[in-house]
Every structure is written in structure tokens, then in C-alpha cells.
Amino acid sequence: MMIPIRLARNEEEKHDKCGVFAIAGEKNVTLDVYAGLLALQHRGQESCGIATANGGKLRLFTGMGLVSEVFKQDDLALIEGSAAIGHVRYSTTGASSAENAQPFCIRKQGELAIGFNGNLTNYDELKKELEGRGRKFKSSTDTEAIGFMLIDELSEGKNIFKAVEDTMKRLDGAYSLVSLLEGGEVIACRDPQGFRPLCVGKKGKAYVVASESCALDAIDAEFVREVEPGECVLIIDGKLESRILKTAPRKAQCMFEYVYFARPDAVFSGKVVGVVRQKLGEILAVKKKLDVDLVIPVPDSGRSAAYGYALASGKPFAEALIKNRYVYRTFIMPSQKQRVNSVRLKVNFIKSLVKGKRIALVDDSIVRGNTLRKIAALCREAGAREVHLVISCPKIIAPCFMGIDFPTGEELIAHNNKSIEAISKELGVDSLTYMDIEGLVEAIGIPKNELCMACLNGDYPVRISPGTKELGRSKSCG
Template identity: 45%
Template structure:
């Protein structure tokens, strides 16, 4: 939505169909529900009696697939992907699922996350003769798996060895002519859930994709777990995992849809609790509370409830301004935020406003929104952020700027307040944020806030 936000990751959706329902259309609607996780490209691959058919292109799900394409993509199992490039350039060849042929046959793979030692593995494979067609770390996983697969009769045994080599964050869906395999990284950094529709099994990055499709949510895929589905049924293979997990806490702050449930926590509830905590940590004397759409709204409701300050709908969001929004000149670029958000003057004018947002990365957009509120007649604008200051880059599947471009990594809170033109500025504390997720099943990665990475980061990745 805004250039000041951390960019979405990717989303995966897969189904192993033991019934007669339309697999490709079910996958299409699943990806549609996950569109918020990536808007650069999308793809679907299906297994049609041992032959993998696929379609993937740059663009949104609804732009790529129509009835003709979906009628062509017939099969008893399917995997789909929506992409935002966190590693690898935004090119059509990097769109997923990635379909490859190798000595043991062929497979399709879809990946959400980032492999931190991908550069090292790729270099070693190239020295052994492997040729790469993309710049995506997904192809590195596929190439490594196809090479190791030669040693094993079952692909899941080869995949278990691959998991001991690759480092980083990943949720994987792998489709072969007779199996569908779902894998979550040992730290559980990227989300993955499993559901059931009649006698068929379905996998998704988020549970929200199940709700409107009549799919029963079963559970989260566990960290380090590999789930294999074929015509004989379903089995779980648990690989070795660290003592502590490290789920990405930014899923709850911003990335996931509010109606999703991840590792036992409803995303909306976590955001609402963050607003309550913000009101406790940074009280303010004001007239109204407004939330920046959409991910700031739940926290704004929580802040209003805890503070007793009236919540109002402060902004009208233009939902038709998307990724193809044309900005032909610098003058028009300056109007960009105003084209996407417009304050509702009757709710703002003459009032002291508390503006709630989920994060503040570069500060550029926050400054523009504060200016919009003051131009609409707000006498004061007090900014409250439902995440701690983002001071460090992420290497695990979130597209954060270099640290030199992270405003909180280079400036004091008072300096940021002055830069964005706010009358006051308050961030939720690390401890306060963790308290919003204390009822979950996982420990959390907070590296973008505290710099404590849950694993070593490859030198090339840091560069």
C-alpha cells in the first residue's frame, strides 16, 4: 500500500484432492484470499495423472487466471503461489511454482521465506555443473533436492537431508506425480496450516484462506514438520528442531490478515491487545483516535477502548489504487498518499488526534499522513506505533531496507517525532508486544527490533 511499509512476503496454497471438486478453482480462490501476501506474480501447478501442468505470470491472481485457463489446469492435486520478491529480482522467470525435470522425474515447488545460505549453496552447485535459470532461492532448494534425491528411493528422505543443509525461513509445498509434501522450517518462522475438505487435505500460509471455502482448519504445521499426502493417506515426519522456536512476530503486527489464526493466536486479537498496551505505555490527552487503514485499525480500537478516547473513522481509503498506480511526474508522486488516503474532515477538524499505525520504517509516509491530518484541521496529532522501533534488517523473508534507511536505526525518537511533524510519538515496547502473543504456542523472532537473530546470517546475505 505505502512505500513506508515492510513489503509482504509470499503466500502458498495446496490441495491433494481425493474428491471430484475443482482443484484448480479451489487453489485459485485460496490464492485470492492470500493476495495480500504478494502482488507481483502468481501461479498454479496441477498434477494431471502424473503430468504437471502450470500457469504463472506477473500480476494479480484475478489478472492471470480465467475460466479457460482453470479449465485447462485439471488435476487431482495442485499447489499455488503469490509472490513478492524478497530475494531475486521481480522477473517473470522468478514466478512460482517452480516446475523442474530431473533424473528421478519432475516436481513443482512453491516457497514462502528466504534461505540465508542460498548464495553459498548455489556457488557450490554451479561448480558441480548445475545451471540456474532464475535468481530465486527457490531454485536453489529445487536444485539441491534434485541432486540429493538420486541417493534415495523416497523424496521425503532426500528432503530430510536438504533440511539439514539449508538455513533460514521457509514454508514449502512440493508436488510430485504421486505426492504432495508440506514442510515448515525448524524454527517455525514462516506460517503454514493444514485443513481438510471432505476427504482431501489442504495447506495454506494462513487460515483465512480456509474460512470462505468450506475447508475445516485442522492445525498448524509444526516447526520442522514434514507432512506427506498421497493416495494412501497422510503421514507426519518430525525432523530435529532447536529448543526454542522463532515465529515471525511481524505476521501479527502487519502481514497476516486479521481473521487468520496462527499458532493458536487470532491476528485481530493480537493487534487489539497491542492497542491496549500502547494506551498503557503512552497515554495522551486527546479527543479522538484514528487508525491508519488497514493494519492499524485493530490497534486503534484497542487504544480507544483502553484510553476512553472516542474512536472515529478518520480516513477514507481508495481501494482501487493498487500496484499499477501510475505516477508520471514528481509532482504526482507527492500526491500519492493523498490519492490513497483522504481524511474525513468532520471527524478531524478542531480535534486533538491520536493516530495509530502498525509500523514506522522510513518515516516518509508517516510524515505525509500527519500533514494530511493537520491540513484537515487537526489541532494536534499524536502518533502511536503498535510495533517497537524497526532498527535492524530482516534476512528471513521480509523485504526490509538497508539499516542506513531504517529511521529508528539512525535517529532518536524525539528526532523522528520532529521529522514527521507529530506532537508526540510513542512506540510499544518489546515486552509490551510480546505480551500480546503470550498465549500462543511459539517463541518469536524479534530481530528487526533487537538485532538478536535466531541463526547466523551468511555474509553474502548481509551484503
């Protein structure tokens, strides 16, 4: 039986991506899961939640807002447990609302809690099937659909691995998920293409699963390995068991995790994200030698690439664009108007460093272009003589259906492969330099056929259902 604690405090809509965390094996793991979620806050700023298992019961606490806003010391005391999962959310499928905050608890001859990062590309088909069998959805996310299917399989008396395998057989798209059973067992699995990251660590007697290795560092856990594509990891009775349950013709790790989303100190496939970003900048400096006086990063995700560009080009580097850290990312705000209006609140140039100079602004990517258009204008207002834009990601020309917030194609500034000259004019800059796909692959250091670059070339590595395309479901963490 689930013990309801309470739901939601802050109804403000704050967005980013999604992150998952799980731990089991110690007497009380609540503080560890809280710390893990703090480390993953960059992946989801809209809502968060923790589910714990204790004495054969699940306890759930979710709310709107940042981890530090939602959970207070007294709250954590109410959900003590020897096993727990946690989630930070960005709304991609489903509205920004308390009903969509994760983890979810699903009941049927037992209970499970589930949290999810990714996007099911056949969600519309699965939802229709489940509703036809009498399932009533309380949320508008893919996560609930997975939870329904998994608990149905478990209720048939199947062992955990078989239940997960039969669930995974029906899922198309990207997913890294964690689930907690009322007996304290923790399930974690990753889609067979490996779109979204997931890793395993160990702290004392406890095993830990997290979206990024930085969350392991936050609780002083030892990194063990990444969860393999198609693998299910089970933490049960203090032991770690695993099996590969589903395979795919090719891997398709999301290149945008390296370019933008992940924390610079995260490690994927043995590659430190910040080092990859610096190399992107170095490659760009060789690709395009600009006659500029100063290299300025667009904080925060452009910093490593800007440093690499300055290092390789021999141009001075300066943190002349200052970020207000109490304003959320514009990429993840719920409307175009809010994005544009927030830029002046979010950043400000140091005029004495910019005035009269030819400036190279370095950023990670251009999606819609709203923020960079405004930043370029602010740079000129600060007295820049020329503004040159350097982007460490190739042109984004197609929407993402695997879990990244790229809108419908029409909203993308480079839609229909718009020319660099046209984009440069639209952004109001003197020149625009994009990374090319070859340079991106070189910097990441993973074979091209093991990366998902669908947003760069329109080549999707999984089936996208007609309903998904029609809805323009450009990303999800569930």
C-alpha cells in the first residue's frame, strides 16, 4: 500500500530535461537520493520527486520546483527507506503540472514506482491499446504507460527480468528508467540504442544508478560502469544482477548530451564531456580563423568550447558575458515570448571589455535562435565593433523525437537547411561559423554510426509512429 505524503508546492513552470537516480542497500538512503537529484538538477528544473521503500510499503513525495525548494528536512524524514528512486523533470510530453511530476506509483496486485528519461516514439499507439484494456491515465506522460505495462507483466507472476524483457519488447524510442518495487528491489534499464545515458556506482554496501556520473560523485560513490544499451540492472538483496534483454542493429547515443545537456564533469563512454566540448572549440579554431580581438563564451554551455577556440587560435579569452544564475535556462522555458523577454534579465556584457572590439561569441548550438539574436544585439549595444558567432554543433535542421526539446521543424532557425548567410542575417551578426558533422564526430571520439544525429540530418535510427510525427512530439522525459 502506498502512503501518500503530499503533492506540489510551487506551481511555477520551470523546465529543463530529465534525470533519474536510484539507490538501494543501506539502512536509510533518503539523503543520498536527495543529494543525487541536486547533482542532476541541470537535467530538470520544473518538478522533482522521490519514492522510497520501507517495510513493504512505498512512500512518495513529489512537487513543482527545484529539488532544494520541494524537499525540506522534515519532508525527507517522512520518506526514510532502505531503497529509493528519484527524478527531476522537464515537461516534453505532458503539461507542466503537479500531476505529471515523477516518480509515479502504479498499483495492481502490488505496487511499483517509476521514473523515466527519454521519449517513446510509439507512445500514442501504446496509450490507445492500454486505454482499450481499461487503463485510465492520470497524467499525460509516457512514463505512466511504461509503468502500466511493467506492473501488468509482474502481476502475471513473471520474474523481474522476464517482466522487464516483455515490456521492453513493446517500447520504441529512447528511455533510461528506474523503478522501485514495494519489496525494495530496484530496476534500471536502458533502451537498446543507448540514446540516453545511465551508469552504475557503489557506495559501501549500496548500489547506485544515475543518469550521469556526477551524481555518483555527489554522494561519494565509486563509478562502476555504464548500463549497456538494452541492459536491465536489478538491485536485489544487496546484490547487483544484470542481463541484456533487447538488442538493436546499431547504437545511437545522443550527440547533444556531449554538446549541451550533460554536466561538463560527466563521463560517457569513457569521454569527459567538458574535454569533448573544449576539443570542439579547438577544431573550430582550425576550421575558421577569425580576425577578432576577443573570444567570449555564452555561459554556461559555451564556456568549454570558447576556451578551446581561444587556446587553439591564440586569441584572448574573457568572461565578458555575465550570467544571472537566478534565472532559468531560456531553452527550457514554456513559451517563445518568455524566452525572448528573459534574456536581458539573464545576461549582461562587461562594456569595458567589449567596447570597440571585434568579438567572437562562442555557443554550443542554435535551436530557435531567440537567445542568440538578443545576445548579439546586446553585444552591439555594449559597444562591440563586430560580432562573429561560433557554434560548436552543426546546424539543427530536424526535430528530435527521442527526448530533446527541439520543436517542430518549422520553429528551428535552420529548418529546410537554411543557408548560413540567411541565418547570420536573421541573427544580426557579421559572420556565423558552424561545426561540421566530421568535426563533431572527431571531438566526441565515437564512431559516427554509434551516434544519433537525426536532428542534424533527418535520419532517425528508430521507427517514429505517424501519431508521434503528427503531434510534433519534439521531445520527452516522460
